[in-house]
Amino acid sequence: MTTSPKKTLRVLGFMTGTSLDAVDMAVIETDGHDILSFGPAGEMKLDAESRAIIEDAIDDAFDWERDEEEPDSFEDARMAVADAHLAAALGFMAVNGVKSSALDLVGVHGQTVLHEAPTPDLQGRTVQLIDAASVAEGLGVPVAYDFRSADVAAGGQGAPLAPIYHAALVRKAGMEGPVAVLNLGGVGNITLIRADGDLEAFDTGPANGMVDLLVQSRMKKRMDEGGRLAAAGTVDQAVLDAYLAHPYFAASGPKSLDRFDFSLEPVADLSLEDAAATLTAFAAQAVALAVARCSEQAKEIVVCGGGRHNPALLAAIRERVGVPISTAEDMGWRGDAIEAEAFAFLAARCRLGLPISFPGTTGVPAPMTGGRIVEPGAE
Numbered sequence: 001m002t003t004s005p006k007k008t009l010r011v012l013g014f015m016t017g018t019s020l021d022a023v024d025m026a027v028i029e030t031d032g033h034d035i036l037s038f039g040p041a042g043e044m045k046l047d048a049e050s051r052a053i054i055e056d057a058i059d060d061a062f063d064w065e066r067d068e069e070e071p072d073s074f075e076d077a078r079m080a081v082a083d084a085h086l087a088a089a090l091g092f093m094a095v096n097g098v099k100s101s102a103l104d105l106v107g108v109h110g111q112t113v114l115h116e117a118p119t120p121d122l123q124g125r126t127v128q129l130i131d132a133a134s135v136a137e138g139l140g141v142p143v144a145y146d147f148r149s150a151d152v153a154a155g156g157q158g159a160p161l162a163p164i165y166h167a168a169l170v171r172k173a174g175m176e177g178p179v180a181v182l183n184l185g186g187v188g189n190i191t192l193i194r195a196d197g198d199l200e201a202f203d204t205g206p207a208n209g210m211v212d213l214l215v216q217s218r219m220k221k222r223m224d225e226g227g228r229l230a231a232a233g234t235v236d237q238a239v240l241d242a243y244l245a246h247p248y249f250a251a252s253g254p255k256s257l258d259r260f261d262f263s264l265e266p267v268a269d270l271s272l273e274d275a276a277a278t279l280t281a282f283a284a285q286a287v288a289l290a291v292a293r294c295s296e297q298a299k300e301i302v303v304c305g306g307g308r309h310n311p312a313l314l315a316a317i318r319e320r321v322g323v324p325i326s327t328a329e330d331m332g333w334r335g336d337a338i339e340a341e342a343f344a345f346l347a348a349r350c351r352l353g354l355p356i357s358f359p360g361t362t363g364v365p366a367p368m369t370g371g372r373i374v375e376p377g378a379e
Contacts, residue, residue: 008036009104009351012093012141013344014085016111018186018259019212019306020051021222023088026340027098032352035172035345040096041337044088053080054111057129061114062260066125074113074129081111082131086138105373106143107347108132109339115258117157124256126158136376143374144347147356150370156362157256163191163201163361164349165342170302173331180291180298180323183339184208184307186259188287191361192294200294201361202253205286208307209259210279214267224276227312233277239266243282249289254363283307284316291321304328304338346371 008031015024023046027039046054053076060071085108093099110128118124132145148158166181170193177193186209192200211230212223224230243262248255267275291298301323307313308327318325328335346356350371358367 007031007352009348010039010102011105011107011344011347012089012098012103013107013340013342013347014088015109015339015343016046016081016084017306017339018112018209019222020046020054022046023084024337024340025088025092026334026337026344027103028341028344030345030348032345032348032354033168035168038334038341040092040098041334041340042092042095043336044084044091046084050080050084053077054113054129057113061127064114074127077111077113077129078131079134081129082134085130085135089135089139100140103139103141105347105351106135106139106141107343107345107350108135108143108145109147109343110145115159115256117256117258118152118155123155124152124158126152133374133378136374136378140376142376144350144371145374147343147346147350147371150368151357151362151364154364154368156357156364157254158362159203159256160189160191160201160361161346161356162189162339162342163199164356164358165338165345166191167193167197167199168345169331169333169338173333175300178296178298180294180301182287182301182303182305184283184303184305184310184313185339186212187257188283188290188305188307190287190290190294192296192298194296199358199360200253202255202290203257204290205249205257205283206259206262206279207283207305207313208310210262210264210282211276213259214264214272214275214279217264218272224280224310224312227280227310229273229276230280230310230312231277233271233273233275235281236267236270236274236278239270239278240281240285242266244285244289249286252293254361256362277312280310280313281316283313284320287317288320291323298323301325302328302331302333304333304335308335
């Protein structure tokens, strides 16, 4: 009996993180199982006007009750995010000689403005804003989007979703489990690829997000560049202990967080440097606790996400985690493109009807696919 060959798709993926810094883009070729080749990758910085529109939606999401109509600002943000994606894509494709006719699919995450993990009594809520239809129309390519809603509706956390792609990266690198991939974004998350190939994943805790918010609230900067503020400060152990006493860290995965689940109030009376040092130590200790909660000890941890550029954060993690740590670049991976690549990979799996979330990654009862696809010209 012969089997039909696996379908190869060339997909452009996008990711916009909670830092509201840029639209990341990457092209990969995949059959939904393996990464067959890497195409170009790049980014476009978000302009101040788009960022302000998105921040208005985030502010409104704080006060949005479940029984209310969604805030008007959500629709404005959907269009702003779509316009930014379209402008980014057209510029990126022109520079790299990528024609729409050469793409089978586009995968867009959209901008997260709300993430509420489920509780025993209440289903979770997660909102990623983008007008996917306008992106499909502008590019003339089908667009996969809304990757988290089905998972949440089935009782899952809706996050993290990149683990199946992390596993593909580890496999392509020829690594054997147990291996962990640690993503340091606004919120950190860890994927353990076990020795038997099964996946475990969950959010570790705040990573860059709280330090970013601290710096934005006290300076005209977006982040602690190079970890210099944290390196110049002293950790307030009492504040750190209070943060770590949160019940989140006593719970086992799957579990997820929003970057606003922890307040900056405990560091309000600290100097900027001491506050940055304390929040950086908090992020690092959260990673250490997460590594200890994995069912197998990884032989190696590969770090990706923007936090890998922060020497103070990486040093703090290395101090606390008794496992060899490499960066994405050490493995030959494109560290700044991994999340965009991941949503290209997830888009392909959506198109092919393959699962994107699993009991060990989001807590859904069984492996399940997710995402929706809108075709160009659809209403």
